[in-house]
Amino acid sequence: MKTAIVYHSSHHGNTKKLVDAIVAAHNDIAVFEAESCRPDDLSSFDLIGLASGIYYFSFDKSLLNIAVALPLHQRVFLLSTCGGNKLGLNYARKLEAVLSERQAEIVGHFSCLGYNTYGFFKLFGGTAKGHPDDDDLRHAIAFYESLRG
Numbered sequence: 001m002k003t004a005i006v007y008h009s010s011h012h013g014n015t016k017k018l019v020d021a022i023v024a025a026h027n028d029i030a031v032f033e034a035e036s037c038r039p040d041d042l043s044s045f046d047l048i049g050l051a052s053g054i055y056y057f058s059f060d061k062s063l064l065n066i067a068v069a070l071p072l073h074q075r076v077f078l079l080s081t082c083g084g085n086k087l088g089l090n091y092a093r094k095l096e097a098v099l100s101e102r103q104a105e106i107v108g109h110f111s112c113l114g115y116n117t118y119g120f121f122k123l124f125g126g127t128a129k130g131h132p133d134d135d136d137l138r139h140a141i142a143f144y145e146s147l148r149g
């Protein structure tokens with residue numbers, strides 16, 4: 001199975017840690033930064049991971065732009081890190097809507113906490129300090145392996 005992961009990770013590199021851990025465990029995965037990824041780069045994969053920190057309640061816009069241009073009926077999985085989600089919001093909502101237009105099959109979404117020092121939170125040392133931690137990375141790898149079967 002040919003897998004690619006496209007990621008955006010601009011705050012503390014939290015999401016990239018998940019991607020790096022999965023790729024270190026499975027070195028046959030192609031990796032692209034969302035900003036420099038072109039639609040043609042993704043034309044030949046069985047499974048595509050879209051990975052992002054959560055910014056203003058959503059995956060980064062660069063991932064939404066990637067999703068718009070995916071081949072129809074693509075199998076997709078999602079990876080995300082966020083500072084906290086006490087309200088149980090669905091941060092993937094916008095991305096899921098775009099993927100639905102592409103008739104993509106979303107096979108799973110792994111999400112965990114990621115160190116957050118945005119704005120006001122910086123004044124108090126941030127939230128989710130130390131995340132993703134080793135357990136988070138192990139769970140991310142196990143999640144990916146569950147998709148491969």
Ligand SMILES: Cc1cc2nc3c(=O)[nH]c(=O)nc-3n(C[C@H](O)[C@H](O)[C@H](O)COP(=O)(O)O)c2cc1C
Pocket residue numbers: 008009010011012013014015016052053054055056057058081082083084085113114115116117118
């Ligand atoms: C501009 C900005 C907006 C953010 N908005 C949210 C948010 O809406 N909800 C949340 O839980 N975390 C939010 N965070 C925290 C990030 O989602 C979290 O730190 C994430 O792990 C960052 O991933 P990265 O290091 O891969 O960029 C925000 C962070 C930044 C910098």
